[in-house]
Amino acid sequence: MALIELRGVSKIYHLGGEEIRALDDVSLDIPAGDFVSIIGPSGSGKSTLMHIIGCLDSPTRGSLSIDGIAIEKATRAELAHVRNRKIGFVFQFFNLLPKLTVLQNVELPLIYSGVRARERRERAMEALKLVSMEHRARHRPLQISGGQQQRAAIARALVNNPRIVFGDEPTGNLDSHTGAAILDLFRQLSAEGRTIALVTHDPEIAAVTPRRIEIRDGKVATKVDLTLAGLQRPAGAAAAP
Helix, strand or coil: CCCEEEEEEEEEEEECCEEEEEEEEEEEEECCCCEEEEECCCCCCHHHHHHHHCCCCCCCEEEEEECCEEHHHCCHHHHHHHHHHHEEEECCCCCCCCCCCHHHHHHHHHHHCCCCHHHHHHHHHHHHHHCCCHHHCCCCHHHCCHHHHHHHHHHHHHCCCCCEEEEECCCCCCCHHHHHHHHHHHHHHHHCCCEEEEEECCHHHHCCCCEEEEEECCEEEEEEEHHHHCCCCCCCCCCCC
16 A cells, blocks of 8 residues: 555636636555655646645545545544644745744644653754754744755654655745755655655756656646666665556
């Protein structure tokens, strides 16, 4: 069983009497340990796909399973658990709270999980060490660079040790040099066996991932798995379907 399974997933909106299919009968597997990019132009449906896989939205029809949990049958409490414990998000604009320190920002998912203060600090600091940001723990977001803010956001996404980390245009608000460093960090995390999915319209970002899924007009247009062409998959990762 894949970590994420979609079967016949559609997302349909009705605007002014017109039916708009943001996603149209999408079936897709993401195995544990995969490093994949979901690519496509603006309006293609890739962000809608991420929102559905990330349990931020529900499909109009079809089924979604995450780590063996049938999402369409899950209770609100189960969905909250999946979002908090199994999925981490990294966004283009960092979404750090400016009045909190970097360490406090990274702690936030642990507060929602009910973790006690001492353990929160310890786990948040360990997550910051993973992204080489422990020396900025006491700074506030506006006191550090954009690249450092994104590293802090990645630490926040990792602090609950989720099964999958989504990056939604994670380098879109960074200069090219800093963006390349962030992509190197995602490569490193993938090499450690983490499941990483980067959502982007930028083919240069997609080029760093061994597997690419292209979405056009709400459908899966192409799937490319470079591991089948002899590219070595990171240690600890599973084979693609």
